[in-house]
Every structure is written in C-alpha cells, then in structure tokens.
Amino acid sequence: MRLQSPWIPRLAEVEASVAERLVLALADDIIEGRLKGGDRLPAHRDLAWQLQIGLGTVTKAYAALERRGLVRSIKGRGMFVAICQAHEDRQIDLSSNVPPAMLTAGLLARTLTGIARKIDTDHLNLYSPPAGHLEHRRLLARWLEMLGIVVKPSHLALTSNARQAISLAFDIACGPEGVILTERITYPGAIALARRKGYRMRGVEIDAQGMLPQALADALDGFASSADKVVYLTPTLHNPTTATMGTARRQAIVDVCRRSGAWIIEDGVYALGPPLEPALVTLAPERVLHVNGLSKSIGPGLRIGMLTLPDGMNAAAQAILQDVPMTPSPLSCAVVEEWLSSGVIASIPQDLRHEARRRADLAASLFGAAGLVWHPDAFHVWLPMPRDAADRFATAAAAIGIKVTAPESVMVDHTDQAAGIRLCLGGPTFEDLTQGLMLLTKLECSNHSVQTLYPG
Template identity: 70%
Template sequence: MLLQSPWAPRLADIEANAAERLVLALADDIIEGRLAGGDRLPAHRDLAWKLGVGLGTVTKAYAVLERRGLTRSVKGRGTFVAIQEAHGERQIDLSSNAPPATLSARILAKTLTGIARRIDADHFNLYAPPGGHVEHRRILARWLETLGLSADPSHLVLTSGGRQALALAFQLACGPGGLLLTERITYPGAIALARRNGCRLQGLEIDTEGMMPEALAAALDATSSRGRVAVYLTPTLHNPTTVTMGVSRRQAIVDICRRAGVWIVEDGVYAASDPGVVPLAALAPDISFHVNGLSKSLGPGLQIGLLTLPPGLEDAAKEHLQDMPMAPSALSCAVVEDWLTTGVISSIQRDLRHEARRRSGLAVSLLAMRDLAWHPDAYNVWLPMERGAASRLVAEAMTNGIRLTAPDALMVDAHDQASGLRLCLGGPSFDDLTAALTVLSRLLKR
C-alpha cells in the first residue's frame, strides 16, 4: 500500500497559470522544510481532483520540480522530495537578511539601568494612541534626521516592526485591487505583503542603479486610469541586488511619479548603512511614504517600524490603525531615546558597518565569482543566475546543511527566468559563515 502524502494541496497566491502556481507552492514548502526529504507527493490524479485542475497541469508541474532537483520520481511508487536534511548537523541559515550581532550584554545592562531611573510609567499603564505616543514619535523623528530626512512627528506613524509599516503604506498608497509597480527582483516580504493586501504587482527592469526610469515611465504610460497606482522601491542597498541609486536617478524617478500623479513607497530600512544619499521622501515629501525600521539598523530585537506620511493622510492612517493597533513597545522606544542621547546608536552603526565590510570581504574572497554583486555595507551579496539553476543550487545547499532563499520568493513575475542567489551574511557566526561560503564555493564551481 502506498504511503499517504503529508502535503496539504494548495496553489501559490500569484498571478500565473495553475502549473506555475503549483510549482511555486511545492518548491516553497520543500525549500522551507515543511516537506522533508523522502516525503511522498500526492498522486497525479488525486492532486488534480483536489485542486480542481487538469491532470496535465500536475504532470507539467512535477516535471519542472524534478528538473530543478527538488523531487525524484520512482516508477511504480510515485514522486518524492529529493532534498535530504543534513543528518546530525546544525543548519546554517543564509536566508534571513539580518544585521550581524554587535550588541553586548554590558551595553544593554547599562542602558536598562539608566532607563529604570526615568521611565514614564504611563507609557505602560495606558494604551498607546494610534501611531504611537507623541514623545516617541519626536524621538524617532530625531533619528530620521540623521539619515537626511526631516519628518514632522505629526506625520510619523510608529509600528511594532518595519513589515507593519510597509503593510500600512501599501494599504494607504495602493489598496486592494490597486497596481504596485516595483523592481522585478525585490524584497520577498514586500511581495508577500502586497499580495496579501490584494495589490496587483508588476515588476520593472533594473540596472546597476536599481529601477530604470524609462521602464517606469513606460509602465505608467501603459497603465489604465482604473484603480490606484503606486511605486514601491528600495533606492539604498536594494534587497537583494545591493545596488544604490545615485541622486540624479532618484530625481528622475521622483519627476516621473509626480507627473503621473502616483504615490511613492520608499523602503529605507538599509539607509542607515549607507546614509550619504538623500532619501526620495526628502526630494518629494508630498507624494512619498518612507518606510524604515530599527531591526535592520541596530538589531533584530529592536522591533520599531516607522512610516512617514505625505501631508493630509493622517486621518486615513488613524482609521486603519484603529482596527489594527501597531504601536511599538514603550521599552524599545525608551532604549532608542537613551541611545540617541548617549551616542550609543552611532557606536552600534559604526560597529555594524565594520562587521558588514568584514563579512562581504569574506564572501568576495571565498566565492571569487566575477558576476557577484556586492556592497561593502550590505548584509548580503547577490549572484545573478538563471532561475532553474538557482533553484537547483538552493536544493543542493539544503542537503549540505545550508539554508538559502528560494529564488521564486524574490521574483515578481512567475515567468521571469533571470533570477539569482541571495546569500545573507549577517545572521551566522563568522566561523559558520566561513564554513557555509566554502561549501557554496565548491558547489558553484562544480
């Protein structure tokens, strides 16, 4: 008797044909470990019936998965997950783009001791107003000024993380059914949030400075007047390609959006790592939402998100926040206030920049790939690669105890084959990173 498959049938929530949606759903669950090596996939006819698709759709999807090295078919028995977990070994995670660990217990203990003497108990006894306490908004507005962005605290919303700030920006700028134009390769969390909010996504061509103005202008010219349209982009240390827009490119993007009358959602979470270029929201505060967060700038445990609003949208933001409060922890805000006052933030960012450069230098040295895209202040490197080849390498890395980001998660268009590998350098210890990059170098050469 054949074993039952542990997989719960589903199709990925993307705009694509059924076969591509099935491939993405299964590939994600295999690479993310929800299906283990050796697990049996559902029989072709059974899966087709459960999903309400044709038998040919399942056959085509299974063939794509096998070509990518994610599954193997055994005659008379079925199709099985080909990835095997590294037996008895700890997995090294290069899939999460976190900053390196630089905070010491001594700094934290000193900070918390100082906070205890002057913290406002009302911030713990009362619910925070929508958008956060005004004192906390003033504090975070001061931090944004260090990045070249002057923000009125009344136009600043605080959330419990950068993703919440980004989700709110998408709701306000685009909304369900609206069109979101973005780089064709971009931050996986943004793709997932946009789709969850019901936004339609369209990927635009990129070059060594990010989104190309001519591609944006052409897309806006071709857009019908129905529904809302917004542009989402990461102009500083773009995730995953690491590129940064120059000032003239930023001005060109702003000018195109202003002429078309569309909102800009600027993802500035890496701006603190490369603060020398003016934010888009400083060039066009009247049409720009600026999203930021301290987990990338200081440490993952500091969950504070920031969203600057164009004038006139304060009430709309409050209406959304009434239904889903997002204010950050009062203790986290007190920590930021202390660090701004004492200069600890500058010290942490200096240490992060040093460690990022050490790790990116290691990656460049060990991988020795001519096509490798990197920036000394970024937390990841990017290796352009055909989508199928990247998927196969992700699967092979998993068998060697290394977790990488599935290339499909980074792609806006399910049909786009020009993809690559994002290697996140900040999370593991330096020794683990060295070991993982050494293995990947061997796999790439092979």
C-alpha cells in the same frame, strides 16, 4: 602574579581615529570568539606602549568597549572580556537578512537600569495613541534626522516593525483597483504582503542602479486613469541585489512619478547612517511614504518601524491604525531614548558598517568578482543566475546543511527566467560564514553572470 593577556595587540585596518581602530580590533576578536569570556586584556600602559599610542587613547577605547558590554573592569585586577561565545553544531543559515549581533547582556542590563528610573508608567498603563505617543514620534524623528531625513513628528506613524510600516503604506496608498509597481526582483517580505492582502504587483525592469525610469514610465502609462498608482522600491542597498541609485537616477524616478501622479513607497531600512545620495522623501516629500526601522541598523530584537506621511495622509493612517493597532512597545522606545542620550546608538552603525565590509570582502574573495553582485555596506550579496540554476543551487545548498533564500521568494513574476540566489552574511558567526561560503563555492552553478540580472 597577574595572568598575561592572550590578546595580541593590533589596530583595525580602517580609516578612523586610533581609538576607534582599537575598539574595532578588540570588538572583532571578542565577538568572533578569538577572545573568550573572562580573558584578561592588556593593562592600559602596557597596551599603549606595545601599540605606540597615547595612554588616553587606550582609556577611551576601553571605556567605549565597556559601555557596549564587551568588557568589564574589576577593581584592582584589570579589564576582562565580559561575554562568552557559545559554539555548537547547527545548520548554517544564510537566508535570514539580519545584522551581526552587536548588543550584549551587559549593555542591556545597564540600559534597563537606566530606563527604570525614567519611563513614564502611563505608557504601560494606558493604550497608545494610534500612531504612537508624541514623545516617541519626536524621538524617532531625531533618529531619522541622523539619516538625513527631516520629518515633523505629527507626520510620523510608528509601528512594531518595518514590515508593518510597509503594510500600512500599502493600505494607505493602494486602493482596491490599484497595482503596486516594484523592482522585478525585490524584498520577499513586500511580495508576500502584497499577495496576502490581495494587491496586484507588477515587476519593473532593473539595471545595476535599480529600477529603470523609462521602464517605470512605460508601466505607469498602462494604468487605467482611475487606478491608484503606487511604486514601491528600495533605492539604497536594494534587497536582494544591493543596487544603490545615484542622485540622477533618484531624481528621474521622482520626475516619472510626479508626471503620472503615482505615490512612492521608499524602503530605507538598509542605510547604515546618512547615505551619499538623498533619500527620495527629501526630493519629493509631498509624494513619498518613507519606511524605516531599527532591526537592520541596530539589532533584530529592537522592533520599531516608522512611516513618514505626506500632507493629507494622516487621517487615513489614523483610521487604519485605530482598527489594527501597530504601535511599538514603550520599552523598545525607552531603550532607543536611553541609547540616544548616552551616545551608544551613534556608534553601532559605524561598527556594523565595518563588519559589513569585512563580510562582503570575504564573499567577494571566495566567489570572485565576476559572478557576485555586492556592496561593502550590505549584509547580503547576490548571485545572479537563470531560474533553473538557482533552484538547483538552493537544493544542493540544503543538502550540505546550508540554508539560502528560496529563489522564487524574491521574484514578482514566478515565470521570470532571470533569477538568482541571495546570500545573507550577517547572521552566522564569521567562522560559520567562512565555512558556509567555502562550501557553496564548490557547488556546480553554471551561467551565474551579472548579465542575467540586467538583460539588455
């Protein structure tokens, strides 16, 4: 006698095809541990009857889940959950800005089996060219096209991660007398890089859409005529504030930089699929160095960074990369090639977007809309508050076993009194995230209103 399935059939409440809604519902319950490894799933016909959907729809959904390694079919017995969840007591880490785990051992095993028959052994036997193998640059150019960015492979430099791509962009665009202008609250990795390399960094005022064009223009007017002018910014799902620029704002930023002769370094790593607004590199390809990577949109372990180069910058990039090689692992590139050809890589951002919305909705419901800055596609939220209050909040969170981003790490100017707390939602399980956020809502954190982030 066959065991009954413990799963209560449902469809995810999202705008998608019926098959996609079934995939998302099952994936949620498997990844969050509501279904355990070895649990039986309903038989195809039973599930179709219970949900009043077509048998072919169930078959399609189960096949998609099996490709991702979440379920496995056992001949003559049925379909079973393929992963086990390991829950243990640990500190809840809301400081690491990573997406939820969407890749499984089963998917990885099938991928490695596939690439073993295809990978070019020369990629492992010989040193890579400075900017990466041409076929790998062609491959990643295809990935960028999925994001609405068209670049010639010859104008693409590959690195082992997006932070290396930012580092390379800083070295290319910013000379010894240069200053990097950025949002006054920005990505802590970029701040740390600039300080380590000895580049001066200045903060520019922001509002709900990010960097203010007039504030940028005023800052650029203060440059010495001989200084290199570099603007680093994140126009889509800004880290840490989640601000996203509209088209008019993006064009205004580009216009300011064109008039002043400033280079733009655009950080585009947080976009989950083609954004509604054009990337800056599409508005000013002659002036923008676009940074991208796969760790935020696919998985943290897939360490590949990309930097698009305007005309005339290839030689400078080649010279730097010749001295300090940064090329990604050929195995990582082979994984991406396998997933592109199989269609796996196209489905992951969609699943991540669904999970981002679920987690952001949770944070918004617990903290309330008045004090929280958030975006449904972002895996982090921002609690703006004065610097002293932010420091007290971080200390109090640590005391109850919750790690949050240190307030000073996102601040260009450490004397700035308008600060806040970044809460990263992607790393913990949904259960741990819920517990952590509920504990944080009980902390005393006065004066954390949106107005403190956008003065004036």
